[in-house]
Amino acid sequence: MLHAALKCALFVLLTVSMLRYGIVPTKAAHRFSDPAVHFLHGFLETGWWLLAAATIMAVVRTYYVVGYRLRQNRFTLDVIAALLYLGAVVAIVTDVFDIPLKGVLATSGALAIVLGLALQSTLSDLFSGLLINATSPYRVGDSVTLDEVADGEVVEVTWRATHIAKANRDMVVVPNSVIAKSRIVNHSFPLGPHATVAKFETPTQLRPSDVVHALELALQTCVGISKDPKASVATISAGRKKNTYEVTFFRTGDRSEVEVLNKFYDAAHRHLESFAAQLEDGNEFADIPGGTLAYRLTEAIGVFGTLSKDQRIQLAKSLVRREYAPGQVLLNAGVCSQSISIVGYGVVAASAMEDSGGHSDIVRLGPREYFGESGPIAGVASMVTFVARTYVIVYELPDHAVVSLLKQHTDVAHAFAAKLEARQRKGQAMMHMSPEVHTAENGLMQWLHRCIEAIHHELA
Template identity: 30%
Template sequence: MDQLWFAFPLISGSLLLVADIVLWQWVPTRFQRWKMLGRVLLFVLFSMALLDGGLSPLYQVPADWDAPRHVLGTLLSIAWWLFGARTLTMIALLVMAPKIGGKGHLLQDLLGALIFLVAAVAAAAYVLDLPVKGLLATSGAVAIIVGLALQSTLGDVFSGIVLNASKPFRVDDWIGVDGIEGKVIEIDWRSTHLLTSEGSMVVIPNAVAAKNRITNFSRPDHFHSFTLTVELSSRLRPSLVLDSLNKAIQGCRELLAQPAASAVVVKSGIRVVEYEVTGYVKSRDRRSAVSNQLFDLIHRQLASTETRQDQVRPVNRQSAVLNSVGALRMLSDADRAELQRNMRLSAYAAREVVLAQDVVPEALYIIESGVVSASLLQGDTWVEVGRMGPGELIGESGFVDQTPTLARFCAYTDCMIYRIDRAELEPWLHEHSELIGALAGLQKFRASARAAMLDNKPQAVDPTGFVDWLRKRVTRFQVPRKDAPDKLS
């Protein structure tokens, strides 16, 4: 090298170190990549200056140098290892930044400490010619003593390493650990810092976070759930309350369609029934606003339901039964009064036939109490296809189109059933078609349900394999008894 600035290579190397420090301190962080490129260039020039000055970081400083030059050469050789470690650390962090996150400092610190440790040992071995084996043995003994003294702290450190590697949460995630909820502000060597909703800072040791169940409310990040609990009087019919809750859910536009919101009965008591509404929103910050909006919608829907109930509050037993029938809710008060005058109460014992199959009904049956079983005849066996309870109708086909029933209806338990004879309503039916329309909708729904059930009838599977072969063998060698009947009836 005969360049002017390499005429004094050791002095030039010292100036390059000063330039690196100034560059890294004064250049803004937004030029991170340019700073890295400048550091690599300065490291290359620093290496060229040392080689031009007769120094090699892999060997000791020549012994024939005078004392000032020997000290400067030793310092520059050690600085080469540390300069290289710093440059390698910055390059590694720049490459790993998208994976480990720009705000997670624990892995960066561990990686830098490991690289600098290797550089320090290498400088001691190559430049200072120290006995590395003895140094490592001594440092190992010191490490054991320090480790025992700092066992709790080291547990937090290694737990932090595990948390950073497995990433159950990141900075800015909202999590819950050991009953404490908060936003992750920082993850350092020993602890995780949470900012709670009250504005206070909670410091959780990493060992505690690693041993306890962690709930990350920020993942998945495309939807967030919330739950509302509503307690209502037991006098309100649960089906009407659930209908009002579902209408309130449909009226809230900010609720996600998928996953769908739902309303269920959680607990039923003598005076109070507890309902739970679960919904999902896109942003966690919108949960409170949507919850308040949903509470308001629920209140309005329930108020509307109670108003309708007050308007049609039953005055007698027959009126209460008619109010429980969903298919007859659209009838006017005059029509209901006409039906009440023709209702006759009958008692049925368990297993007693209420209405046979393939018979044209001559009356309309309304179940007041008990359970009625609906069955279809398949071959020689009656197969139950459904059960009916209070507030349900039987025999609507006789009023609509005079077609026979599609099933047989038997009392599954002791039942009280109201009967409305068609003959008594014959003149009235021609003038009031609302009842026929309501019963026609019910008949259509039941016919489609029966057709779907028959279409999905399971097919008999012909047994094959070893079991079928064994069954045939047993049947072949079976000797009939003389006193046995020829055929079972």
């Protein structure tokens, strides 16, 4: 702002001084017998026109600075500056040097044709930039997708190209002529939340109705997906080898799109896997209550990875199938579970009490996820309440089967203790609570190990 004021003051001072000595900038300089005087008049008139263009430009730039729009309208300012200085040059040629404009245009016509052919690509980018600036499909700071050319945040729009910063902070410079031919998706306009669209493909062996139902369950499994507006699942194509589905949903809170998409795809995979396991022939696991699905659920607990296939089959035979209606409580907070519960179908929510007296879901569990391990392993009560959000099928691994397993495999006991510690810490962090578990001086991990050893010693 001070810079513009100084230019205005200098321009006014120069104008008043020139008029006082009879020098009119808009008229051709008189020819004086003294070459030095003639040169001085021409020099002052040329400087006046250039200073006039610079002053007007400074005032315009100040207008955008005051409105905090300088970064978004940099290209517009460049265009205005070019037009102002071009006008000043034309005025200097016609008024100061007294050269007819027709002659200048006739002389520059051939040169313009040569330059036009030589700079065809650059001129295409220039005029495309003018078109982009006039229509404003995006602005600096917007998140855009340009077909398969680029995807990220607009950092700068210049005469020749648009600079886009990708999510990994790589800078992509896209010529304006390419953008003018591309399909532009602006994720920042209009204002307000924007839906996330996820594509999903499945083999034709899975019925579309089953897949749609599984995807709907996956949407309910993700805490970061809004219930209003309601998410939608659509079958967009059915082919000979695969079917394609499109899922549209809105995010809640400050969760990133990548985080929610990752959770959704993982939940969708687990729900579809649950459907497939129920349809699988599974002659190999015919003697297991629950068949193939029960065995697949034992595989879902990662700490069982050190067990042999026969040992996992024996665990699967110990599973007890339970069914719960929507809203039914599976495990109350403060209660010590007598089994490890593995979700086989549906959605289970880990719910915590809020200050207002209501309950909020911290996390939701789908097929191949488990809960309640703190009871059989360490004798620790559950920190949250587990509630069925849909019709749920749960396979419970009784505590006696867990104790027998941990006696034979100390490595599994240590792995369970580490997993339990991580889940306890994560749960406390998500509830924004300070840890309420009284630990020994050596820390939570050692305390859990001692609990495990004490329980197994008593039961031995």
